[in-house]
Structure formats: structure tokens, C-alpha cells
Amino acid sequence: MAGVSVAAEWQLVYNRYYRKPEIYSMQWNVDLTRNRVSCARFGGPIAVIRDDAKIVQLFAESALRKLNIYNSAGILLSSTRWDRPGGRLVGMAWTDDQILVCVVQDGTVHRFNIRGELQEGNVSLGKECFEQNVVECVFWGNGMVCITEGFQLFCIPDFKNPISCKLADPILEELPLCMTVIEPQYTMSGNVEVLVAVNDYVLVVDEESVQQVGVGIGPLQKMVVTQDGKMLASFTHDGRLLVITTDFSRILFEHNCDSALPPEQIAWCGLHSVLLYWDDVLLMVGPHEDPVQYFYDEPVKLIPECDGVRILSNTSMEFLHIVPASTVSIFKIGSTEPAALLYDALDLFDKRSAKADENLRLIRNALPEAVEACIDAAGHEFDVARQRTLLRAASYGQAFCSHVQRDRFQEMCKTLRVLNAVRYYEIGIPLSIQQYKLLTAPVLIGRLINSQQHLVALRISEYLGLNQEVVIMHWACAKITASVSISDLSLLEILLDKLKLCKGISYAAIAAHADNNGRRKLAAMLIEHEPRSSKQVPLLLSIGEEDTALMKATESGDTDLVYLALFHIWQKSAPLEFFGMIQARPLARDLFIKYSRCYKHEFLKDFFLSTGQLQDVAYLLWRESWELGKNPMASKGSPLHSPRIKLIEKAQTLFADTKEHVFESKAAEEHAKLLRMQHELEVSTKQPIFVDSSISDTIRTCIVLGNHRAAMRVKQEFKVSEKRWYWLKVFALVTIRDWDALEKFSKEKRPPIGYRPFVEACIDADEKAEALKYIPKIADPRERAESYARIGMAKEATEAASQTKDSEFLGRLKSTFAQNASASSLFDTLRSSFPGIS
Structure with a gap:
């Protein structure tokens, strides 16, 4: 049976099977013994640089060192000359964001992307590292710890914000035997803890303290912590492997390795076994005394993953991991599990054997479980033919089962299509299904586009129903960067052909990239296709297309955008050029005028003068x-x-x-x-009382102050009419209660305003006696009667009113004396004397 050959490749470690399939035959010509190698997790790239700590024969190679970056199948992705100053390369590792971090002796940290491009802003570990030299580095996720020749520990907790900090002084007299770290996410304090092996104990060092633990368990030659931060695997000086809890409270198990020589590498394979590598042997130790040995005639590099360990050699890439329970149930020799019987049933069905039906009847009640096991086992396979067979077995079982989640089958098919696409050796990302679920599809797409695999990324995005904009935008920017020899017009056509696939894509962002690459004309053409003015205008301004930016801003009707364009152009342009630009656009002109009226009068005057609007300048003045x-x-x-x-x-x-x-x-x-x-x-x-008063108030004030000559001068200068002059002077003289002057003024000539203003002014000043001097001079009997009535003289008012012979007027006048019975009778008598009045 096919299952026998499959299970024959497995190794049993205690109660778990392990397998080590070859994923790739390496496409490179690299000798790991002569080079320093760093491999990224999740099937990431491999960085290779000649090890300057070793004396090697160069053969026909150049003496210049190169930093080469390969995919996991050994295909070269990029190559860059290594000419970084700062001394010997001390440490090299990939961050979670697939940024290659290279630390040199003087504490300088150089960072490269997957294309070998040096990232801007080198990081320094500080003056103390520069003076003492860095000896060793330990990396995790996005952080790093290093130790100097002065036995001091320094840390960069997160390369996204690369700020160095010094940890507590461990007070060492010599370099430690080995170091490892417990990641911040697994510590109580939330800060990294460094485990430093010294003599026969371990120091736990963080930012504030140093704690001594594990006294008597050492000296320890190698240490490595599990990915969940709970267990520590260590190799002692007398050849024992110790697995200890990271709080050093107990030893979980130990194994005598029959070699006092410490292994070159030590790594956890998941959470259940430890790998130790010497020159030609890889030892896998489980929780009990049943180790497994793998022999190699070439050097290997261990790359821990969340569910196993990738093993890199000069010629191959293997993946050592636990055989999933679903796979064991199908392929274990002699298995009678439902999934194994279903798998065999498919084989019998293909052979047109009636025994296929017999197998199905045996597992009829467990058929859903068998289908699920076949689907799950297919997901854990790297071999495409075996995936297909397992999925066919699941599909075959589904035909006889009504209680199976058919979406599960479709999801697995979709997942495997994605995984098989990225596992292809030219892509070279050998993700397991567990790694893929942990990494997530959007992150995988991000890694594909960073390695210039845009077509695969686009097809996966489309297949999974994810947003394709990220892929297309990255492709467009990369195309602009790479297409140095293509004309702007030709490149525009190429870009638009792809950009139209994604509605709502930001042409402005791509245009900004074109501008940053010195292709301003291309940027201007791209920005024409941006439908959002809020994106268009700022970019047009940044690339020097001020006139177009102002036009787009005014067309949008967004006053904030118009002001943005106005202020930008205002600062950069000569005044006359600016004035000419806004004069042709009413909205921009009106907004400029409105703003300048409040804050920039002088500039606004220049604008009005330049456009011939003299009256507006005058109004401003x-x-x-x-x-x-x-x-x-x-x-x-x-x-x-x-x-x-x-x-x-x-x-x-x-x-x-x-x-x-x-x-x-x-x-x-x-x-x-x-x-x-x-x-x-x-x-x-x-006396500061004249300025900003009216002509009338000025005249009145002059008279009140007794400066009649000045009042007359104002009258003559501004041609104040005689009537107005009399009104002003009368009330001014009354104000100062100069009754003699008022009387004299009334006799100078017949007042053009009559005598009633004299009367009213006196009455308002509560001077009835003065008012009596002028009432008899009032010619109109009605006005004279009303004046008498205002000062309460009923008889005189009646006599004056009798001259009018107007009964209605008499009635109104009588009402002013309603409280005076004798006055009312006078009016009644007078009214009765008029004929026709009852």
C-alpha cells in the first residue's frame, strides 16, 4: 500500500511521529561553512555573506564581500556590495517585518530590505558600545540584545522605533558562556529578560534589576527558550541536555548526550523536542530517553518555525515537524482508523474493486470523521500529488455522507492553491498550513509584493476576495522606479492599463512616488486621473503645478482647498504673478480679498492697485x-x-x-x-473731545465751551444752513443755561426756525418762565396753544386755541387738562360757542 512507504519515512520520538520531507533542492552554489547565514521565519528569505571571522580560500571570487539575499529555494533575489564601516559584522538577523538587521563592532545597526536596499537612518547602539565594541548579539521578533567587551548589555526593544537602552549592570568579570532572551510578551514586566550563563548559575537581567537563578545547574554552554517563553533547553559542560522552566523552579527532563563538546546549534522543534547539531549529526531529543539521530555529510543551519524546524544545507531545504494526527490515522502501518479505510476505499474504487463499498459500509457511522481527517491531512502535505489524492478521498466520502461541512472542503482547496502557489521554487516561500494561518493572507501578500512577486500577489488577492489596491499600487511604484529608460508617455499607458483594474485607487500616491523619482511630467499626467480634489491639489502644489492646482481647487468648490492653494502660491510667487493668477478665478479672488481685508491690508492694496480698482484702495485707506x-x-x-x-x-x-x-x-x-x-x-x-464727532456736535461743543468764533468758523467752512445753525445754538445755550445770551440771540433777527425751538428747549430744561418769553412770539395759534398747554397755562391755551376755531383740535387739547376741572369747563364753554357743535 501507498501508506507503507509514507510511514516508512517517519521517526517515532516517545509517542509522536516526526517526518523530515525535502521541500527544495537548493538552486544556489553556497558553502555554509564559509559564510554567515541568516534565515527569516515563516519561509522567509535567506541572507548570506562571507564570514570575515574565518580564513577561507577565495578561489576565483572577488575579495570584495557581497551581501546576497536568496529565497528559501536558493534563487537569488538581490545582491549588494558590503562596504559598511564600523568593523567586523557581529550579528545578522531578520525582523518580523523581513528587514535584515546587521550589527557591526562599533554598535552601528545597518538595515536592509529584501531587495538589498539600505534603509534610511542607520541606528547606533550608543557611545558606550562605540567605545567598548559589541561582542555578541541575540535577536528576537523585532528586538535585539547585545553585550560589549565591557560586559554591559544594551537593548533595542523594537526596530520599528529603534531607540537603544542600557540594561542593568550584570557585574561580570568575563564574557558569559552563552546568552538567550525571554521575549517581552512572555515576561511579567512586559520588558525583555536576558538569561546570561555565568559559572554554575544564570543571571536574569532586565532594565532595572539582575537576579541570580539556577545555582548549581551549570556551567551552561548553550541555551534556547521555547517560542511561548515557558521552557528553557540548555546544554551543560558535562554533556547533558537540561529542559527547565524559565522561572528555574524545576527541571522537566534531562538527557546525557555522550559528548562534552557543546553543539554548534540548539533549537526547539515545536514544544515537544529539542534539536542539537554537531558537525555531522543532528540529534532530536524528546521528553523521554528515545532520541533520534540524523546524519549529514554537509553543514546545516537550523531555522525554528512555530510548528517545526527548517533544516538548510548546501544542497537542500528540509522541514522537520510532528506528523499530524490526521496523517498518522491514515498512513500509519496497519491503521484501521476510519480515515485509513476511506483512503483505501478510494484506491479500491480507482481499481474498480467491489471492496471499496465494503470499506465504506464498515465506517458508515464514522464517515464524517474520516472525511474531516482526509481534508486535514491534505492541508499538512507538501506533496501536491498526495494532497490531490487525500482530497479525492474526502470528496469520495462526502458523496455518501450528508452531515459533512462542505465549506470545509472548499476552504481547504482554496488554502492549498494559495500555499502551492507560494511554495513554487521561483517564489520560494515554503509555508506550512499552520504557519499560513498564523501569518494571515494579507501579510503573505505584503511579503510577495516586497519580493516583487506582484502577479502572484494580485492573483491570490483576487482569488481570496482581498483588496487588490495594495498590490497594484506597489506594482505601479516599483514599475516607475525600474523603468528608467521608458518615456513618460509610454510608461503612463502601461500604468493606466493596470490601474484601471482597481476602482478608487489613489493616483495621487503613485504620482507622488513618480515625483520623488524625478519624473515630474509623469506625476502631472497621473494626477490628472485622480478623482479626489483633496488628493490632487496638495500633490499638484508639491510638484510645482500651481496654476493647475488652483484651477482644480476652485472647480471643487472646497474653500479649504482653495485657501491651501492660495497660501502656497502666495508664498512662492511674485506679487504681480500671484495677482494675475487669482484675478482670472472669481472664487479664489474673492476668498483672497476676504482674508486680506482682515489680515493683509497692504498686500490687498497692492492687488487693487495692480487691477486698477482705485476706489477699493480708497475704501481701505x-x-x-x-x-x-x-x-x-x-x-x-x-x-x-x-x-x-x-x-x-x-x-x-x-x-x-x-x-x-x-x-x-x-x-x-x-x-x-x-x-x-x-x-x-x-x-x-x-480737551480731547472734538475728534470723530459730527459737524453739528462740533458746533454745539464750541458754543458750550463759549468759543463762538470757532463755532461760526465751522458753520462757514462747512456751509451749515441758518436753520440748522439756529437749532444747534439754541440747544447749546440752553445746555449751559445762558438765558441772557439766548434771549439776545432770539432778538438778533427773526429766527428762520421760528420761536417754537426756543420754547421747547426751555421747557426741556424745566425753565417755564424762560419759555414764556418766547411763546407769545409764536405766530401759529395752534403751536402757541400747544406750548401754553405744555407749561399748564389753560386759560392762555384756551384763548390761543379759540383762534383756530377747530373743535377737533380743542378736543385733543382738552385731553391734556383731563385732571383740571376748571380748564376742562373753559374748553367746553369755548367749544359750545362754535356753531354746529353740540
Whole structure:
């Protein structure tokens, strides 16, 4: 049976089977003994550089060292010359983000991407590392710990934010025998803990403290912690393998390895066994005394994964891992499990044997379990033919079973198509199904595009229903970078042909990349296809397409975008160029004017002058004069009055140059004249009460102050009418209660306003006696009667009212004396004397 040959490859370690299939035959010509090698987890790339700590014969090779990066099948991805300063290469490892970290002696950390490109911003471990030299490094996930020749420990907790920190001083007299780390996610403090083997004990070092543990278990030559941070595998000086809890509370098991020579490498294979590698033998030790040996005639490199260990040699890549329970149930020699019988039933069915039906009847009740086992086993296989056979067995079983989750079968088929695609040697990412689930499809797609496998990434994204925009955008940016010799127009056609596959893609981001690569014309053409103005405008401004940016901003109607464009162009352009640009766009012009009215008067005046809008400049000058008037200094004398007058005079000149603003010109002229006279009055009277008052108030104030000559001057200068002059003077004299002057003024000539204003002014001042001097002079009997009524003289009011012979007027006048019975009777008598009045 086929199952016998499959199980023959397995090794039993205690109660678990292990297998070690060859995944790739390496496509390179690399000798691991002559090179320093670093392999990324999750089937990631392999970095290779000649080991400068070893003396090797170069043969026909160049003496210049190169950093080569291969995929897991040994196909070269990139090669870059290694000419980094700082001394010997001390440590090299891949981060979780597939960034290659290289640490040199002086503490400088160089970082490369998968294409061998040096990342910007080298990191330094600090002055102390530079002075003492780095001796050894230990890496994990996205962090690193190193020890210097001065026996000090330094740490970079996260290369995403590469800041170095010094750990507590372990107070060592010599370099430790070995080091390892417990990752921050598995410690109580949340910080990395470094296990340092010294003499016959271990020091646990973190940022704040040093703790001595495990006294008497050492000296330890090698240490490695499980991926969950709970167990420590260590090799002692007397050749024993010890597995201890990381809190050193107990020894879980130990094994005598029959060799005091420490292994070159030690690694955990999952959580259930430990691998130890010497020159020609790989020893796998389980929790009991039943180790398994694998012999190699070439050097190997152990690459721990979450579910096993990849074994890299000069010629092959193998994957050592536990055989899944579903696979054991099918292929174990002599297995009578339902899944094994279903698998055999398919084989018998293919041979057209009636025994196939017999097998199915035997497992009818367990058929769903058998189908699930075949599906699960297919997912754990690397061999495509075996995957297909197992899935056919599952499909065959499903036909006779109504209680199977058919979605599970479809999901497994989809997963295996993805895994087989990326396992292909030209892609070279040998993920197991467990690794794939842990990594997730979006991360896998990200790794594919970083290694320039855009077509595969796009097809997987489409197949899994994921967003294709990430892939297409990365491809477009990579295409722009690589297409140095292609013209902008040709490259644009190539890009648009692919970019149209993804609706809503950000053309602006691709255009920005084109601009960063010095292809400004291509960037301008790409940005034309960006539908979102909010993305278009900033990029157009950054590439110098200011006019287009302003046009797009105004077309969008978004005032924030228009202001963004305006301020950018304003800062970069000459004033006249800026004015010409905004004059043709009403929205931009109006927004500029609105902003400048509040904050940039001088610049706005320049704009109005450049466009011939003299009246608008004049209005601005006039407004500035009023703003000066609000200054507190203006009320304390005269220092700001002269500039105000000059501003108004400038405004008057500008108004005069435009035929349509004769009134404004005259008003500005008179305003300046009035302001100058008020200024002179304040100087002469030493009272800051004139400026910014009206002509009438100025005249009134002059009269109140007794400066009649100045009042007359204002009257004549501004051609104040006689009626207005009389009104102002009457009320001003009443204000200062100068009754003699008022009487004299009333007799100078017949007042053009009549005598009633005199009366009203006196009555308002509560001077009825003074009012009586002028009431008899009122010619109109109605006004005279009303005046008498206002001061309560009923008889005189009645006599004056009788002259009107108007009964309605008499009725209204009577109502003012409603509380006076004798006055009311007078009015009644008078009204009865008129004919026709009852």
C-alpha cells in the first residue's frame, strides 16, 4: 500500500511521529561553512555573506564581500556590495517585518530590505558600545540584545522605533558562556529578560534589576527558550541536555548526550523536542530517553518555525515537524482508523474493486470523521500529488455522507492553491498550513509584493476576495522606479492599463512616488486621473503645478482647498504673478480679498492697485483711518491724527481719479477738513473731545465751551444752513443755561426756525418762565396753544386755541387738562360757542 512507504519515512520520538520531507533542492552554489547565514521565519528569505571571522580560500571570487539575499529555494533575489564601516559584522538577523538587521563592532545597526536596499537612518547602539565594541548579539521578533567587551548589555526593544537602552549592570568579570532572551510578551514586566550563563548559575537581567537563578545547574554552554517563553533547553559542560522552566523552579527532563563538546546549534522543534547539531549529526531529543539521530555529510543551519524546524544545507531545504494526527490515522502501518479505510476505499474504487463499498459500509457511522481527517491531512502535505489524492478521498466520502461541512472542503482547496502557489521554487516561500494561518493572507501578500512577486500577489488577492489596491499600487511604484529608460508617455499607458483594474485607487500616491523619482511630467499626467480634489491639489502644489492646482481647487468648490492653494502660491510667487493668477478665478479672488481685508491690508492694496480698482484702495485707506482712531493713543493728544488725515487725503485723491465716485471724493475731502479743524480745536482747548464727532456736535461743543468764533468758523467752512445753525445754538445755550445770551440771540433777527425751538428747549430744561418769553412770539395759534398747554397755562391755551376755531383740535387739547376741572369747563364753554357743535 501507498501508506507503507509514507510511514516508512517517519521517526517515532516517545509517542509522536516526526517526518523530515525535502521541500527544495537548493538552486544556489553556497558553502555554509564559509559564510554567515541568516534565515527569516515563516519561509522567509535567506541572507548570506562571507564570514570575515574565518580564513577561507577565495578561489576565483572577488575579495570584495557581497551581501546576497536568496529565497528559501536558493534563487537569488538581490545582491549588494558590503562596504559598511564600523568593523567586523557581529550579528545578522531578520525582523518580523523581513528587514535584515546587521550589527557591526562599533554598535552601528545597518538595515536592509529584501531587495538589498539600505534603509534610511542607520541606528547606533550608543557611545558606550562605540567605545567598548559589541561582542555578541541575540535577536528576537523585532528586538535585539547585545553585550560589549565591557560586559554591559544594551537593548533595542523594537526596530520599528529603534531607540537603544542600557540594561542593568550584570557585574561580570568575563564574557558569559552563552546568552538567550525571554521575549517581552512572555515576561511579567512586559520588558525583555536576558538569561546570561555565568559559572554554575544564570543571571536574569532586565532594565532595572539582575537576579541570580539556577545555582548549581551549570556551567551552561548553550541555551534556547521555547517560542511561548515557558521552557528553557540548555546544554551543560558535562554533556547533558537540561529542559527547565524559565522561572528555574524545576527541571522537566534531562538527557546525557555522550559528548562534552557543546553543539554548534540548539533549537526547539515545536514544544515537544529539542534539536542539537554537531558537525555531522543532528540529534532530536524528546521528553523521554528515545532520541533520534540524523546524519549529514554537509553543514546545516537550523531555522525554528512555530510548528517545526527548517533544516538548510548546501544542497537542500528540509522541514522537520510532528506528523499530524490526521496523517498518522491514515498512513500509519496497519491503521484501521476510519480515515485509513476511506483512503483505501478510494484506491479500491480507482481499481474498480467491489471492496471499496465494503470499506465504506464498515465506517458508515464514522464517515464524517474520516472525511474531516482526509481534508486535514491534505492541508499538512507538501506533496501536491498526495494532497490531490487525500482530497479525492474526502470528496469520495462526502458523496455518501450528508452531515459533512462542505465549506470545509472548499476552504481547504482554496488554502492549498494559495500555499502551492507560494511554495513554487521561483517564489520560494515554503509555508506550512499552520504557519499560513498564523501569518494571515494579507501579510503573505505584503511579503510577495516586497519580493516583487506582484502577479502572484494580485492573483491570490483576487482569488481570496482581498483588496487588490495594495498590490497594484506597489506594482505601479516599483514599475516607475525600474523603468528608467521608458518615456513618460509610454510608461503612463502601461500604468493606466493596470490601474484601471482597481476602482478608487489613489493616483495621487503613485504620482507622488513618480515625483520623488524625478519624473515630474509623469506625476502631472497621473494626477490628472485622480478623482479626489483633496488628493490632487496638495500633490499638484508639491510638484510645482500651481496654476493647475488652483484651477482644480476652485472647480471643487472646497474653500479649504482653495485657501491651501492660495497660501502656497502666495508664498512662492511674485506679487504681480500671484495677482494675475487669482484675478482670472472669481472664487479664489474673492476668498483672497476676504482674508486680506482682515489680515493683509497692504498686500490687498497692492492687488487693487495692480487691477486698477482705485476706489477699493480708497475704501481701505479710509477704513485704516478709522482703525487708527480707535487707538487709545488718539484720545491722549495728537500723535495719530496727522497720519489719519493723510490717509483720508490719499483716499480722496483716489476717489477723485474715478468719475463714478464724486460723492465719496467730496465726503473724504470734508472728512479730512473736519478732522483737521477738530484736531486744532483739541490743541487750542486742550480737551480731547472734538475728534470723530459730527459737524453739528462740533458746533454745539464750541458754543458750550463759549468759543463762538470757532463755532461760526465751522458753520462757514462747512456751509451749515441758518436753520440748522439756529437749532444747534439754541440747544447749546440752553445746555449751559445762558438765558441772557439766548434771549439776545432770539432778538438778533427773526429766527428762520421760528420761536417754537426756543420754547421747547426751555421747557426741556424745566425753565417755564424762560419759555414764556418766547411763546407769545409764536405766530401759529395752534403751536402757541400747544406750548401754553405744555407749561399748564389753560386759560392762555384756551384763548390761543379759540383762534383756530377747530373743535377737533380743542378736543385733543382738552385731553391734556383731563385732571383740571376748571380748564376742562373753559374748553367746553369755548367749544359750545362754535356753531354746529353740540
